Amino acid sequence: MGGKHQIVYLCNDALAEICSAVEQVKHRREVGGVLLGERRGTHILITAATTPGPEDESYPFRFLRKCKSHQRKAHDRWRATAHTTDWVGDWHSHPEQTPTPSLTDRRSWRRLTKSNGTEMVFAIQGVSGLYLSVGQPSGKLRALAKTAIDSHGMVFE
Numbered sequence: 001m002g003g004k005h006q007i008v009y010l011c012n013d014a015l016a017e018i019c020s021a022v023e024q025v026k027h028r029r030e031v032g033g034v035l036l037g038e039r040r041g042t043h044i045l046i047t048a049a050t051t052p053g054p055e056d057e058s059y060p061f062r063f064l065r066k067c068k069s070h071q072r073k074a075h076d077r078w079r080a081t082a083h084t085t086d087w088v089g090d091w092h093s094h095p096e097q098t099p100t101p102s103l104t105d106r107r108s109w110r111r112l113t114k115s116n117g118t119e120m121v122f123a124i125q126g127v128s129g130l131y132l133s134v135g136q137p138s139g140k141l142r143a144l145a146k147t148a149i150d151s152h153g154m155v156f157e
């Protein structure tokens with residue numbers, strides 16, 4: 001399979017949630033959460049991001065999403081949007097200017113995508129840049145580049 005050409009639209013609201021969570025810890029620890037949004041054909045629209053909960057584990061170079069709050073927020077959103085908003089990916093922060101995924105990141109993303117059985121978006125917020133990729137159920141990971149910006153968000157393809 002050649003794989004579908006995925007286009008990801010990241011809404012400003014979702015990015016603002018990510019940035020404010022990162023801003024709170026100033027990269028002294030890694031933070032993260034899930035990405036929520038809608039799948040429309042080859043497009044994935046990210047409308048919201050969850051931020052760390054009390055049971056997550058947050059270290060200088062590692063973030064482990066363990067808190068039930070992410071699932072709860074995802075479910076609340078799913079109900080509030082007549083089941084159109086779903087869990088579409090994961091994000092976490094890295095204390096690097098231009099973030100790149102670690103081997104551990106790639107391994108856990110591959111596991112998540114396989115168990116979910118559909119494409120998922122993975123984002124890393126660095127000090128100045130944002131890394132964004134789409135994982136395929138086959139295990140393939142493709143990094144996307146920002147191709148456009150409008151008043152509501154950014155397009156990655």
Ligand SMILES: [Zn+2]
Pocket residue numbers: 092093094101102105124
């Ligand atoms: Zn990482």
